[in-house]
Amino acid sequence: MRDGSVMIKNQPARVSVVITAYNHERFINETLDSVLSQDAGPLEIIVVDDCSRDNTLAIAQSYAGRGVRVITKPNGGPSSALNAGIACATGDIIILLSGDDVLLPDSIAPRCEALALSGADVVSAVPRWIDESGRVLTSNEHPHVFAAPEKLKPVDMFSRLFFHGNFICAPSVAITRRCLEAVGAFDETLWQLQDFEYWLRVSAKGFGFYFLQQPLIKYRMHSRNLSTSNPERLRQENELVLANAAQFLSAPDLQELLFGEGFREIDLGLDATHLAHLLTIRHSYWTVRSIGRWELSKVLKDSHAYAQLVEKFTLGL
Structure with a gap:
Protein backbone atom coordinates (compact mmCIF):
# COMPACT_ATOMS: atom_id res chain seq x y z
CA MET A 1 0.00 0.00 0.00
CA ARG A 2 1.26 3.50 -0.86
CA ASP A 3 -1.59 5.63 0.50
CA GLY A 4 0.22 6.59 3.66
CA SER A 5 -0.86 3.57 5.70
CA VAL A 6 1.12 0.38 6.17
CA MET A 7 -0.04 -3.18 6.49
CA ILE A 8 1.25 -6.26 8.25
CA LYS A 9 -0.46 -9.63 7.95
CA ASN A 10 -3.38 -7.97 6.10
CA GLN A 11 -4.13 -5.64 9.00
CA PRO A 12 -3.12 -2.00 9.52
CA ALA A 13 0.15 -2.02 11.44
CA ARG A 14 0.61 0.12 14.50
CA VAL A 15 4.03 1.76 14.28
CA SER A 16 6.03 3.13 17.20
CA VAL A 17 9.11 5.31 16.69
CA VAL A 18 11.48 5.12 19.67
CA ILE A 19 13.98 7.99 19.71
CA THR A 20 16.81 7.83 22.23
CA ALA A 21 18.38 11.20 23.05
CA TYR A 22 21.32 12.38 25.12
CA ASN A 23 22.66 15.94 24.79
CA HIS A 24 21.12 16.28 21.33
CA GLU A 25 19.82 19.84 21.61
CA ARG A 26 21.48 20.76 18.29
CA PHE A 27 19.74 18.00 16.38
CA ILE A 28 16.54 16.88 18.11
CA ASN A 29 14.31 19.44 16.33
CA GLU A 30 15.34 18.13 12.93
CA THR A 31 14.95 14.53 14.08
CA LEU A 32 11.41 15.05 15.37
CA ASP A 33 10.35 17.14 12.37
CA SER A 34 11.52 14.38 10.05
CA VAL A 35 9.38 11.82 11.92
CA LEU A 36 6.31 14.02 12.07
CA SER A 37 6.50 14.69 8.33
CA GLN A 38 6.30 10.98 7.40
CA ASP A 39 3.37 9.84 5.28
CA ALA A 40 2.88 6.56 7.12
CA GLY A 41 -0.42 6.86 8.93
CA PRO A 42 -0.70 7.51 12.68
CA LEU A 43 2.60 7.06 14.51
CA GLU A 44 3.33 6.60 18.17
CA ILE A 45 6.42 8.76 18.79
CA ILE A 46 8.37 8.25 21.99
CA VAL A 47 11.47 10.23 22.98
CA VAL A 48 13.58 8.78 25.78
CA ASP A 49 15.81 11.44 27.29
CA ASP A 50 18.73 9.74 29.05
CA CYS A 51 19.27 12.58 31.56
CA SER A 52 20.66 15.11 29.08
CA ARG A 53 22.66 17.99 30.53
CA ASP A 54 21.59 20.44 27.83
CA ASN A 55 18.18 21.57 26.51
CA THR A 56 17.30 18.31 24.76
CA LEU A 57 14.52 17.50 27.21
CA ALA A 58 12.87 20.92 26.98
CA ILE A 59 12.97 20.87 23.19
CA ALA A 60 11.46 17.37 23.05
CA GLN A 61 8.73 18.35 25.52
CA SER A 62 7.79 21.30 23.30
CA TYR A 63 6.48 18.72 20.80
CA ALA A 64 3.95 17.28 23.25
CA GLY A 65 1.13 19.15 21.53
CA ARG A 66 1.97 17.31 18.31
CA GLY A 67 1.60 13.91 19.92
CA VAL A 68 5.18 13.26 20.98
CA ARG A 69 5.52 11.41 24.27
CA VAL A 70 8.66 12.15 26.29
CA ILE A 71 10.12 9.78 28.88
CA THR A 72 12.87 10.87 31.26
CA LYS A 73 15.21 8.52 33.11
CA PRO A 74 18.50 8.55 34.99
CA ASN A 75 21.51 8.31 32.71
CA GLY A 76 22.13 4.65 31.93
CA GLY A 77 23.39 4.60 28.39
CA PRO A 78 21.82 3.82 25.01
CA SER A 79 20.77 0.27 25.81
CA SER A 80 18.80 1.27 28.88
CA ALA A 81 17.20 4.11 26.92
CA LEU A 82 16.20 1.73 24.12
CA ASN A 83 14.77 -0.74 26.62
CA ALA A 84 12.78 2.00 28.37
CA GLY A 85 11.32 3.23 25.10
CA ILE A 86 10.48 -0.23 23.77
CA ALA A 87 8.81 -1.14 27.07
CA CYS A 88 6.46 1.83 26.66
CA ALA A 89 5.80 1.36 22.96
CA THR A 90 2.54 -0.26 21.86
CA GLY A 91 3.22 -0.73 18.15
CA ASP A 92 3.37 -3.95 16.16
CA ILE A 93 6.47 -2.50 14.48
CA ILE A 94 9.18 -0.54 16.25
CA ILE A 95 11.38 2.01 14.46
CA LEU A 96 14.67 2.69 16.25
CA LEU A 97 16.16 6.17 15.93
CA SER A 98 18.75 8.32 17.64
CA GLY A 99 18.15 11.94 18.52
CA ASP A 100 20.91 13.10 16.17
CA ASP A 101 19.75 11.22 13.05
CA VAL A 102 17.11 12.20 10.49
CA LEU A 103 14.47 10.24 8.59
CA LEU A 104 14.43 10.77 4.85
CA PRO A 105 11.00 11.38 3.29
CA ASP A 106 9.04 8.14 2.83
CA SER A 107 11.29 6.29 5.27
CA ILE A 108 8.81 4.34 7.40
CA ALA A 109 6.23 2.98 4.95
CA PRO A 110 8.72 1.06 2.77
CA ARG A 111 10.13 -0.69 5.82
CA CYS A 112 6.74 -1.76 7.07
CA GLU A 113 5.74 -2.96 3.62
CA ALA A 114 8.96 -4.96 3.37
CA LEU A 115 8.22 -6.62 6.70
CA ALA A 116 4.76 -7.59 5.51
CA LEU A 117 5.84 -8.86 2.09
CA SER A 118 9.17 -10.52 2.86
CA GLY A 119 8.24 -12.41 6.01
CA ALA A 120 11.34 -10.99 7.70
CA ASP A 121 11.25 -9.53 11.20
CA VAL A 122 13.98 -6.93 10.76
CA VAL A 123 14.32 -4.48 7.87
CA SER A 124 17.25 -2.15 7.38
CA ALA A 125 19.17 -0.23 4.70
CA VAL A 126 22.42 1.63 4.11
CA PRO A 127 22.14 5.26 5.32
CA ARG A 128 23.07 8.58 3.79
CA TRP A 129 25.91 10.01 5.87
CA ILE A 130 25.84 13.64 7.05
CA ASP A 131 28.09 15.78 9.23
CA GLU A 132 27.21 17.97 12.22
CA SER A 133 25.83 20.71 10.00
CA GLY A 134 23.74 18.32 7.92
CA ARG A 135 26.00 18.33 4.86
CA VAL A 136 25.89 15.06 2.93
CA LEU A 137 29.31 13.39 3.08
CA THR A 138 31.05 12.06 0.01
CA SER A 139 32.03 8.40 -0.15
CA ASN A 140 35.62 9.13 0.88
CA GLU A 141 34.56 11.15 3.94
CA HIS A 142 32.96 8.38 5.97
CA PRO A 143 33.74 4.76 6.85
CA HIS A 144 32.16 2.04 4.74
CA VAL A 145 30.77 -0.15 7.48
CA PHE A 146 27.13 -0.62 6.47
CA ALA A 147 25.86 -2.95 3.75
CA ALA A 148 22.58 -4.14 2.25
CA PRO A 149 23.18 -7.74 1.16
CA GLU A 150 20.78 -10.00 -0.64
CA LYS A 151 18.57 -12.02 1.67
CA LEU A 152 20.52 -14.43 3.87
CA LYS A 153 19.06 -17.18 5.99
CA PRO A 154 19.49 -16.51 9.73
CA VAL A 155 22.45 -18.84 10.27
CA ASP A 156 24.32 -17.20 7.38
CA MET A 157 23.44 -13.76 8.74
CA PHE A 158 24.94 -14.78 12.08
CA SER A 159 28.07 -16.05 10.34
CA ARG A 160 28.57 -12.81 8.44
CA LEU A 161 28.09 -10.71 11.57
CA PHE A 162 30.29 -12.95 13.69
CA PHE A 163 33.23 -13.27 11.31
CA HIS A 164 33.10 -9.89 9.54
CA GLY A 165 31.57 -7.47 12.06
CA ASN A 166 28.44 -5.33 12.25
CA PHE A 167 27.09 -3.95 8.98
CA ILE A 168 23.53 -3.08 10.07
CA CYS A 169 22.65 0.58 10.60
CA ALA A 170 20.52 0.57 13.75
CA PRO A 171 18.68 3.89 13.10
CA SER A 172 17.47 2.52 9.76
CA VAL A 173 15.93 -0.57 11.38
CA ALA A 174 12.28 -1.52 11.71
CA ILE A 175 11.67 -4.59 13.86
CA THR A 176 8.56 -6.55 14.73
CA ARG A 177 7.27 -6.75 18.26
CA ARG A 178 7.24 -10.55 18.16
CA CYS A 179 10.98 -10.50 17.45
CA LEU A 180 11.71 -8.04 20.25
CA GLU A 181 9.68 -10.09 22.72
CA ALA A 182 11.39 -13.34 21.74
CA VAL A 183 14.95 -11.99 21.74
CA GLY A 184 14.60 -9.90 24.89
CA ALA A 185 16.13 -6.63 26.03
CA PHE A 186 19.25 -4.89 24.80
CA ASP A 187 22.30 -5.60 26.97
CA GLU A 188 22.60 -2.58 29.27
CA THR A 189 26.26 -3.29 30.05
CA LEU A 190 27.08 -2.34 26.45
CA TRP A 191 27.24 1.33 25.47
CA GLN A 192 28.77 1.15 21.98
CA LEU A 193 27.99 -2.26 20.48
CA GLN A 194 24.58 -3.01 21.97
CA ASP A 195 23.05 -3.16 18.49
CA PHE A 196 25.74 -5.54 17.15
CA GLU A 197 25.15 -7.92 20.05
CA TYR A 198 21.41 -7.70 19.48
CA TRP A 199 21.60 -8.58 15.77
CA LEU A 200 23.67 -11.63 16.67
CA ARG A 201 20.96 -12.75 19.08
CA VAL A 202 18.20 -12.01 16.55
CA SER A 203 19.83 -14.14 13.86
CA ALA A 204 20.68 -16.90 16.35
CA LYS A 205 16.99 -17.06 17.27
CA GLY A 206 16.16 -17.70 13.61
CA PHE A 207 14.54 -14.36 12.75
CA GLY A 208 15.01 -13.11 9.21
CA PHE A 209 16.54 -9.84 7.98
CA TYR A 210 15.61 -7.96 4.82
CA PHE A 211 17.59 -5.07 3.33
CA LEU A 212 16.13 -2.30 1.22
CA GLN A 213 18.46 -0.82 -1.34
CA GLN A 214 17.40 2.84 -1.05
CA PRO A 215 18.67 5.05 1.81
CA LEU A 216 16.08 5.55 4.55
CA ILE A 217 17.83 7.88 6.98
CA LYS A 218 20.53 10.49 7.32
CA TYR A 219 23.13 9.09 9.70
CA ARG A 220 25.03 11.85 11.45
CA MET A 221 28.75 11.56 12.05
CA HIS A 222 30.15 13.88 14.70
CA SER A 223 32.72 13.94 17.48
CA ARG A 224 30.30 12.85 20.20
CA ASN A 225 28.91 9.72 18.54
CA LEU A 226 28.68 7.22 21.39
CA SER A 227 29.31 4.34 19.00
CA THR A 228 32.83 5.57 18.14
CA SER A 229 33.86 8.15 20.74
CA ASN A 230 35.80 5.73 22.98
CA PRO A 231 38.05 3.44 20.87
CA GLU A 232 39.34 1.45 23.84
CA ARG A 233 35.87 0.68 25.14
CA LEU A 234 34.81 -0.16 21.58
CA ARG A 235 37.63 -2.71 21.34
CA GLN A 236 36.77 -4.23 24.70
CA GLU A 237 33.06 -4.49 23.93
CA ASN A 238 33.78 -6.01 20.52
CA GLU A 239 35.93 -8.74 22.05
CA LEU A 240 33.36 -9.40 24.76
CA VAL A 241 30.47 -9.64 22.29
CA LEU A 242 32.36 -11.97 19.96
CA ALA A 243 33.63 -14.17 22.77
CA ASN A 244 30.08 -14.81 23.97
CA ALA A 245 28.17 -14.78 20.67
CA ALA A 246 28.42 -18.45 19.69
CA GLN A 247 26.56 -19.51 22.82
CA PHE A 248 23.39 -17.97 21.37
Whole structure:
Protein backbone atom coordinates (compact mmCIF):
# COMPACT_ATOMS: atom_id res chain seq x y z
CA MET A 1 0.00 0.00 0.00
CA ARG A 2 1.26 3.50 -0.86
CA ASP A 3 -1.59 5.63 0.50
CA GLY A 4 0.22 6.59 3.66
CA SER A 5 -0.86 3.57 5.70
CA VAL A 6 1.12 0.38 6.17
CA MET A 7 -0.04 -3.18 6.49
CA ILE A 8 1.25 -6.26 8.25
CA LYS A 9 -0.46 -9.63 7.95
CA ASN A 10 -3.38 -7.97 6.10
CA GLN A 11 -4.13 -5.64 9.00
CA PRO A 12 -3.12 -2.00 9.52
CA ALA A 13 0.15 -2.02 11.44
CA ARG A 14 0.61 0.12 14.50
CA VAL A 15 4.03 1.76 14.28
CA SER A 16 6.03 3.13 17.20
CA VAL A 17 9.11 5.31 16.69
CA VAL A 18 11.48 5.12 19.67
CA ILE A 19 13.98 7.99 19.71
CA THR A 20 16.81 7.83 22.23
CA ALA A 21 18.38 11.20 23.05
CA TYR A 22 21.32 12.38 25.12
CA ASN A 23 22.66 15.94 24.79
CA HIS A 24 21.12 16.28 21.33
CA GLU A 25 19.82 19.84 21.61
CA ARG A 26 21.48 20.76 18.29
CA PHE A 27 19.74 18.00 16.38
CA ILE A 28 16.54 16.88 18.11
CA ASN A 29 14.31 19.44 16.33
CA GLU A 30 15.34 18.13 12.93
CA THR A 31 14.95 14.53 14.08
CA LEU A 32 11.41 15.05 15.37
CA ASP A 33 10.35 17.14 12.37
CA SER A 34 11.52 14.38 10.05
CA VAL A 35 9.38 11.82 11.92
CA LEU A 36 6.31 14.02 12.07
CA SER A 37 6.50 14.69 8.33
CA GLN A 38 6.30 10.98 7.40
CA ASP A 39 3.37 9.84 5.28
CA ALA A 40 2.88 6.56 7.12
CA GLY A 41 -0.42 6.86 8.93
CA PRO A 42 -0.70 7.51 12.68
CA LEU A 43 2.60 7.06 14.51
CA GLU A 44 3.33 6.60 18.17
CA ILE A 45 6.42 8.76 18.79
CA ILE A 46 8.37 8.25 21.99
CA VAL A 47 11.47 10.23 22.98
CA VAL A 48 13.58 8.78 25.78
CA ASP A 49 15.81 11.44 27.29
CA ASP A 50 18.73 9.74 29.05
CA CYS A 51 19.27 12.58 31.56
CA SER A 52 20.66 15.11 29.08
CA ARG A 53 22.66 17.99 30.53
CA ASP A 54 21.59 20.44 27.83
CA ASN A 55 18.18 21.57 26.51
CA THR A 56 17.30 18.31 24.76
CA LEU A 57 14.52 17.50 27.21
CA ALA A 58 12.87 20.92 26.98
CA ILE A 59 12.97 20.87 23.19
CA ALA A 60 11.46 17.37 23.05
CA GLN A 61 8.73 18.35 25.52
CA SER A 62 7.79 21.30 23.30
CA TYR A 63 6.48 18.72 20.80
CA ALA A 64 3.95 17.28 23.25
CA GLY A 65 1.13 19.15 21.53
CA ARG A 66 1.97 17.31 18.31
CA GLY A 67 1.60 13.91 19.92
CA VAL A 68 5.18 13.26 20.98
CA ARG A 69 5.52 11.41 24.27
CA VAL A 70 8.66 12.15 26.29
CA ILE A 71 10.12 9.78 28.88
CA THR A 72 12.87 10.87 31.26
CA LYS A 73 15.21 8.52 33.11
CA PRO A 74 18.50 8.55 34.99
CA ASN A 75 21.51 8.31 32.71
CA GLY A 76 22.13 4.65 31.93
CA GLY A 77 23.39 4.60 28.39
CA PRO A 78 21.82 3.82 25.01
CA SER A 79 20.77 0.27 25.81
CA SER A 80 18.80 1.27 28.88
CA ALA A 81 17.20 4.11 26.92
CA LEU A 82 16.20 1.73 24.12
CA ASN A 83 14.77 -0.74 26.62
CA ALA A 84 12.78 2.00 28.37
CA GLY A 85 11.32 3.23 25.10
CA ILE A 86 10.48 -0.23 23.77
CA ALA A 87 8.81 -1.14 27.07
CA CYS A 88 6.46 1.83 26.66
CA ALA A 89 5.80 1.36 22.96
CA THR A 90 2.54 -0.26 21.86
CA GLY A 91 3.22 -0.73 18.15
CA ASP A 92 3.37 -3.95 16.16
CA ILE A 93 6.47 -2.50 14.48
CA ILE A 94 9.18 -0.54 16.25
CA ILE A 95 11.38 2.01 14.46
CA LEU A 96 14.67 2.69 16.25
CA LEU A 97 16.16 6.17 15.93
CA SER A 98 18.75 8.32 17.64
CA GLY A 99 18.15 11.94 18.52
CA ASP A 100 20.91 13.10 16.17
CA ASP A 101 19.75 11.22 13.05
CA VAL A 102 17.11 12.20 10.49
CA LEU A 103 14.47 10.24 8.59
CA LEU A 104 14.43 10.77 4.85
CA PRO A 105 11.00 11.38 3.29
CA ASP A 106 9.04 8.14 2.83
CA SER A 107 11.29 6.29 5.27
CA ILE A 108 8.81 4.34 7.40
CA ALA A 109 6.23 2.98 4.95
CA PRO A 110 8.72 1.06 2.77
CA ARG A 111 10.13 -0.69 5.82
CA CYS A 112 6.74 -1.76 7.07
CA GLU A 113 5.74 -2.96 3.62
CA ALA A 114 8.96 -4.96 3.37
CA LEU A 115 8.22 -6.62 6.70
CA ALA A 116 4.76 -7.59 5.51
CA LEU A 117 5.84 -8.86 2.09
CA SER A 118 9.17 -10.52 2.86
CA GLY A 119 8.24 -12.41 6.01
CA ALA A 120 11.34 -10.99 7.70
CA ASP A 121 11.25 -9.53 11.20
CA VAL A 122 13.98 -6.93 10.76
CA VAL A 123 14.32 -4.48 7.87
CA SER A 124 17.25 -2.15 7.38
CA ALA A 125 19.17 -0.23 4.70
CA VAL A 126 22.42 1.63 4.11
CA PRO A 127 22.14 5.26 5.32
CA ARG A 128 23.07 8.58 3.79
CA TRP A 129 25.91 10.01 5.87
CA ILE A 130 25.84 13.64 7.05
CA ASP A 131 28.09 15.78 9.23
CA GLU A 132 27.21 17.97 12.22
CA SER A 133 25.83 20.71 10.00
CA GLY A 134 23.74 18.32 7.92
CA ARG A 135 26.00 18.33 4.86
CA VAL A 136 25.89 15.06 2.93
CA LEU A 137 29.31 13.39 3.08
CA THR A 138 31.05 12.06 0.01
CA SER A 139 32.03 8.40 -0.15
CA ASN A 140 35.62 9.13 0.88
CA GLU A 141 34.56 11.15 3.94
CA HIS A 142 32.96 8.38 5.97
CA PRO A 143 33.74 4.76 6.85
CA HIS A 144 32.16 2.04 4.74
CA VAL A 145 30.77 -0.15 7.48
CA PHE A 146 27.13 -0.62 6.47
CA ALA A 147 25.86 -2.95 3.75
CA ALA A 148 22.58 -4.14 2.25
CA PRO A 149 23.18 -7.74 1.16
CA GLU A 150 20.78 -10.00 -0.64
CA LYS A 151 18.57 -12.02 1.67
CA LEU A 152 20.52 -14.43 3.87
CA LYS A 153 19.06 -17.18 5.99
CA PRO A 154 19.49 -16.51 9.73
CA VAL A 155 22.45 -18.84 10.27
CA ASP A 156 24.32 -17.20 7.38
CA MET A 157 23.44 -13.76 8.74
CA PHE A 158 24.94 -14.78 12.08
CA SER A 159 28.07 -16.05 10.34
CA ARG A 160 28.57 -12.81 8.44
CA LEU A 161 28.09 -10.71 11.57
CA PHE A 162 30.29 -12.95 13.69
CA PHE A 163 33.23 -13.27 11.31
CA HIS A 164 33.10 -9.89 9.54
CA GLY A 165 31.57 -7.47 12.06
CA ASN A 166 28.44 -5.33 12.25
CA PHE A 167 27.09 -3.95 8.98
CA ILE A 168 23.53 -3.08 10.07
CA CYS A 169 22.65 0.58 10.60
CA ALA A 170 20.52 0.57 13.75
CA PRO A 171 18.68 3.89 13.10
CA SER A 172 17.47 2.52 9.76
CA VAL A 173 15.93 -0.57 11.38
CA ALA A 174 12.28 -1.52 11.71
CA ILE A 175 11.67 -4.59 13.86
CA THR A 176 8.56 -6.55 14.73
CA ARG A 177 7.27 -6.75 18.26
CA ARG A 178 7.24 -10.55 18.16
CA CYS A 179 10.98 -10.50 17.45
CA LEU A 180 11.71 -8.04 20.25
CA GLU A 181 9.68 -10.09 22.72
CA ALA A 182 11.39 -13.34 21.74
CA VAL A 183 14.95 -11.99 21.74
CA GLY A 184 14.60 -9.90 24.89
CA ALA A 185 16.13 -6.63 26.03
CA PHE A 186 19.25 -4.89 24.80
CA ASP A 187 22.30 -5.60 26.97
CA GLU A 188 22.60 -2.58 29.27
CA THR A 189 26.26 -3.29 30.05
CA LEU A 190 27.08 -2.34 26.45
CA TRP A 191 27.24 1.33 25.47
CA GLN A 192 28.77 1.15 21.98
CA LEU A 193 27.99 -2.26 20.48
CA GLN A 194 24.58 -3.01 21.97
CA ASP A 195 23.05 -3.16 18.49
CA PHE A 196 25.74 -5.54 17.15
CA GLU A 197 25.15 -7.92 20.05
CA TYR A 198 21.41 -7.70 19.48
CA TRP A 199 21.60 -8.58 15.77
CA LEU A 200 23.67 -11.63 16.67
CA ARG A 201 20.96 -12.75 19.08
CA VAL A 202 18.20 -12.01 16.55
CA SER A 203 19.83 -14.14 13.86
CA ALA A 204 20.68 -16.90 16.35
CA LYS A 205 16.99 -17.06 17.27
CA GLY A 206 16.16 -17.70 13.61
CA PHE A 207 14.54 -14.36 12.75
CA GLY A 208 15.01 -13.11 9.21
CA PHE A 209 16.54 -9.84 7.98
CA TYR A 210 15.61 -7.96 4.82
CA PHE A 211 17.59 -5.07 3.33
CA LEU A 212 16.13 -2.30 1.22
CA GLN A 213 18.46 -0.82 -1.34
CA GLN A 214 17.40 2.84 -1.05
CA PRO A 215 18.67 5.05 1.81
CA LEU A 216 16.08 5.55 4.55
CA ILE A 217 17.83 7.88 6.98
CA LYS A 218 20.53 10.49 7.32
CA TYR A 219 23.13 9.09 9.70
CA ARG A 220 25.03 11.85 11.45
CA MET A 221 28.75 11.56 12.05
CA HIS A 222 30.15 13.88 14.70
CA SER A 223 32.72 13.94 17.48
CA ARG A 224 30.30 12.85 20.20
CA ASN A 225 28.91 9.72 18.54
CA LEU A 226 28.68 7.22 21.39
CA SER A 227 29.31 4.34 19.00
CA THR A 228 32.83 5.57 18.14
CA SER A 229 33.86 8.15 20.74
CA ASN A 230 35.80 5.73 22.98
CA PRO A 231 38.05 3.44 20.87
CA GLU A 232 39.34 1.45 23.84
CA ARG A 233 35.87 0.68 25.14
CA LEU A 234 34.81 -0.16 21.58
CA ARG A 235 37.63 -2.71 21.34
CA GLN A 236 36.77 -4.23 24.70
CA GLU A 237 33.06 -4.49 23.93
CA ASN A 238 33.78 -6.01 20.52
CA GLU A 239 35.93 -8.74 22.05
CA LEU A 240 33.36 -9.40 24.76
CA VAL A 241 30.47 -9.64 22.29
CA LEU A 242 32.36 -11.97 19.96
CA ALA A 243 33.63 -14.17 22.77
CA ASN A 244 30.08 -14.81 23.97
CA ALA A 245 28.17 -14.78 20.67
CA ALA A 246 28.42 -18.45 19.69
CA GLN A 247 26.56 -19.51 22.82
CA PHE A 248 23.39 -17.97 21.37
CA LEU A 249 23.27 -20.61 18.60
CA SER A 250 21.60 -24.01 18.72
CA ALA A 251 23.68 -27.16 18.27
CA PRO A 252 22.37 -27.74 14.69
CA ASP A 253 23.32 -24.18 13.70
CA LEU A 254 26.76 -24.57 15.25
CA GLN A 255 27.34 -27.88 13.47
CA GLU A 256 26.37 -26.29 10.15
CA LEU A 257 28.77 -23.40 10.63
CA LEU A 258 31.59 -25.67 11.80
CA PHE A 259 31.28 -28.65 9.48
CA GLY A 260 28.84 -27.76 6.70
CA GLU A 261 25.10 -27.91 6.10
CA GLY A 262 25.19 -31.70 5.72
CA PHE A 263 26.11 -32.07 9.39
CA ARG A 264 23.22 -29.96 10.63
CA GLU A 265 20.98 -32.79 11.82
CA ILE A 266 23.62 -35.45 12.51
CA ASP A 267 24.13 -36.48 16.13
CA LEU A 268 27.83 -35.86 16.65
CA GLY A 269 27.67 -36.50 20.38
CA LEU A 270 28.89 -32.97 21.11
CA ASP A 271 26.87 -30.55 23.15
CA ALA A 272 26.31 -26.90 22.24
CA THR A 273 28.90 -25.71 24.78
CA HIS A 274 31.73 -27.61 23.07
CA LEU A 275 30.57 -26.53 19.64
CA ALA A 276 30.31 -22.87 20.66
CA HIS A 277 33.89 -22.84 21.90
CA LEU A 278 35.06 -24.52 18.70
CA LEU A 279 33.39 -21.81 16.62
CA THR A 280 34.93 -19.08 18.77
CA ILE A 281 38.37 -20.60 18.19
CA ARG A 282 37.86 -20.10 14.45
CA HIS A 283 37.57 -16.33 14.75
CA SER A 284 40.31 -14.20 13.20
CA TYR A 285 40.76 -12.03 16.32
CA TRP A 286 43.56 -13.43 18.45
CA THR A 287 41.96 -12.34 21.73
CA VAL A 288 38.65 -13.97 20.82
CA ARG A 289 40.39 -17.20 19.79
CA SER A 290 42.32 -17.20 23.05
CA ILE A 291 39.13 -16.85 25.09
CA GLY A 292 37.61 -19.73 23.14
CA ARG A 293 40.65 -21.94 23.78
CA TRP A 294 40.63 -21.08 27.47
CA GLU A 295 36.93 -21.86 27.85
CA LEU A 296 37.27 -25.11 25.91
CA SER A 297 40.25 -26.18 28.01
CA LYS A 298 38.13 -25.82 31.15
CA VAL A 299 35.38 -27.96 29.63
CA LEU A 300 37.86 -30.61 28.52
CA LYS A 301 39.04 -31.25 32.04
CA ASP A 302 36.17 -33.71 31.88
CA SER A 303 37.86 -36.81 30.39
CA HIS A 304 34.65 -38.01 28.75
CA ALA A 305 34.22 -34.73 26.88
CA TYR A 306 37.86 -34.84 25.83
CA ALA A 307 37.50 -38.37 24.50
CA GLN A 308 34.42 -37.35 22.49
CA LEU A 309 36.24 -34.49 20.79
CA VAL A 310 39.32 -36.57 20.04
CA GLU A 311 37.15 -39.26 18.47
CA LYS A 312 35.24 -36.78 16.29
CA PHE A 313 38.31 -34.99 15.03
CA THR A 314 40.14 -38.28 14.45
CA LEU A 315 37.29 -39.13 12.09
CA GLY A 316 37.95 -35.92 10.17
CA LEU A 317 35.32 -33.69 11.65
